[in-house]
Amino acid sequence: MPYVHDTLEALRKSSPAQTEFYQAAEEVLECLRPLFEHSPHYLDHNIIERIVEPERQIMFRVCWTDDAGKVQVNKGYRIQFNSALGPYKGGLRFHPSVTSGTIKFLGFEQIFKNALTGLPIGGGKGGSDFEPKGRSDGEIMRFCQAFMSELYRHIGPTTDVPAGDIGVGAREIGFLYGQYKRLTGRYEGVLTGKSLNWGGSIGRKEATGYGAVYFAENMLEARGETLEGKTCLVSGAGNVAIYTIEKLYELGAIPVTCSDSRGTIHHARGIDLDLLKELKEVKRVSLEAYLEKHPEARYLPAGDYPEDGHAVWRIEGDVAFPCATQNELTETDAEALLGNGVTCISEGANMPSTAAAVDRFLAAKAAYGPGKAANAGGVATSQLEMAQNSSMEKWPLEKVDTKLKEIMANIHRQCAETAEEFDDPTNLVLGANIAGFRKVADAMIEQGVV
Numbered sequence: 530m531p532y533v534h535d536t537l538e539a540l541r542k543s544s545p546a547q548t549e550f551y552q553a554a555e556e557v558l559e560c561l562r563p564l565f566e567h568s569p570h571y572l573d574h575n576i577i578e579r580i581v582e583p584e585r586q587i588m589f590r591v592c593w594t595d596d597a598g599k600v601q602v603n604k605g606y607r608i609q610f611n612s613a614l615g616p617y618k619g620g621l622r623f624h625p626s627v628t629s630g631t632i633k634f635l636g637f638e639q640i641f642k643n644a645l646t647g648l649p650i651g652g653g654k655g656g657s658d659f660e661p662k663g664r665s666d667g668e669i670m671r672f673c674q675a676f677m678s679e680l681y682r683h684i685g686p687t688t689d690v691p692a693g694d695i696g697v698g699a700r701e702i703g704f705l706y707g708q709y710k711r712l713t714g715r716y717e718g719v720l721t722g723k724s725l726n727w728g729g730s731i732g733r734k735e736a737t738g739y740g741a742v743y744f745a746e747n748m749l750e751a752r753g754e755t756l757e758g759k760t761c762l763v764s765g766a767g768n769v770a771i772y773t774i775e776k777l778y779e780l781g782a783i784p785v786t787c788s789d790s791r792g793t794i795h796h797a798r799g800i801d802l803d804l805l806k807e808l809k810e811v812k813r814v815s816l817e818a819y820l821e822k823h824p825e826a827r828y829l830p831a832g833d834y835p836e837d838g839h840a841v842w843r844i845e846g847d848v849a850f851p852c853a854t855q856n857e858l859t860e861t862d863a864e865a866l867l868g869n870g871v872t873c874i875s876e877g878a879n880m881p882s883t884a885a886a887v888d889r890f891l892a893a894k895a896a897y898g899p900g901k902a903a904n905a906g907g908v909a910t911s912q913l914e915m916a917q918n919s920s921m922e923k924w925p926l927e928k929v930d931t932k933l934k935e936i937m938a939n940i941h942r943q944c945a946e947t948a949e950e951f952d953d954p955t956n957l958v959l960g961a962n963i964a965g966f967r968k969v970a971d972a973m974i975e976q977g978v979v
């Protein structure tokens with residue numbers, strides 16, 4: 530079928546230099562081949578060309594003043610990719626590496642992820658090349674206010690509901706919300722990940738990490754195993770990594786690593802979760818400070834494997850949770866993981882494994898949960914926050930956690946059943962892409978050419 534090649538060629542021409550987006554698009558399109566053989570009507574409706582094209586892309590200038598009184602300028606983005614299933618939904622990322630291509634790949638992945646949750650949410654994403662590290666609270670606030678001063682006119686509780694992502698946590702969501710309220714005069718559920726004091730959902734902060742662990746549990750259960758007693762490798766030290774580690778402890782596993790952009794901590798008796806929270810949620814400092822309390826742990830500075838790969842994936846373990854960023858796990862890393870005994874990989878981050886690494890996992894028939902399935906617990910719980918906001922209710926933790934578990938089990942079931950339907954039963958990448966795509970494409974066809 531020439532459509533994969535033709536579509537990617539057309540994207541390279543019309544949207545140059547968006548490598549991560551081509552990577553995400555290629556994976557989805559390749560996985561859809563067997564579906565189109567079986568259901569060619571999707572091609573007749575030209576769904577492929579329509580689905581890779583965002584409904585709307587907004588780019589804007591963000592000007593703000595730093596503590597020294599100097600005017601700073603950043604780029605702001607919001608991509609409203611697909612609204613076939615509901616209002617656009619997806620996080621905001623503040624990181625210096627952000628480009629329009631980063632936001633586009635994240636928005637594209639978000640379409641299928643949101644479809645898999647079974648909830649009425651379309652796909653969107655946004656962010657800025659702003660670097661929050663090293664900035665004072667006052668600077669963060671002024672940046673967030675400037676960012677929202679443009680974004681507010683494009684979002685709303687039934688049109689587009691952003692949330693957090695890398696560099697955007699409770700503090701930033703608070704500043705963004707305050708500015709939205711000031712500009713519109715409305716107190717409404719326009720952002721998720723809000724503080725519990727003023728409209729947030731209990732369990733949202735934890736949901737992505739907890740969900741990635743539930744997904745791993747579902748994958749292991751299908752193979753007659755559990756997480757109990759398993760040694761787990763976690764990368765990242767932010768929101769997703771921290772709550773992955775927390776849930777792993779609750780289920781009797783031993784998380785022995787975490788990492789940030791400067792290095793990896795390997796603590797064989799298990800990561801000190803309270804210390805990790807203090808270093809990253811309160812003090813916002815490098816992981817190197819972990820050694821002050823635990824000199825017996827190992828610190829592996831980033832760049833130990835400069836030619837290809839990352840120290841965190843060279844440690845022995847049973848289950849891996851990449852929870853930092855895209856393409857953080859290379860083919861060489863995948864080989865090292867498989868060689869070291871890892872049999873299950875559940876992605877907390879978005880597209881953390883390169884295409885070649887994914888091929889290795891699939892060839893080895895490892896239990897591999899791609900990000901768009903395994904980390905969907907975050908956006909699913911964001912939708913639960915929207916439901917609570919619109920009905921003016923506040924649900925208890927048990928209700929949110931029970932729903933999260935059900936949603937993750939349901940996503941796993943859909944991926945596994947779809948993989949089975951297309952005769953590739955261990956391939957959850959195929960299952961996730963086809964199951965997510967079918968929902969969105971069917972809705973697009975039913976809603977006509979818009």
Ligand code: NDP
Pocket residue numbers: 693694695696697698737765766767768769770788789790791852853854855857877878879904905907908
């Ligand atoms: P945070 O900003 O809270 O944490 C990100 C962590 O990853 C930090 O420890 C950061 O280190 C590390 N990191 C970032 N970039 C790199 C890099 N290039 N190399 C090594 N380490 C890096 O973000 P989140 O935990 O929210 O997000 C992590 C991943 O999970 C992202 O892929 C995100 O898209 C995905 N995700 C997040 C969801 C959420 O609800 N928050 C939902 C679904 C997916 P440092 O502090 O040194 O920068």
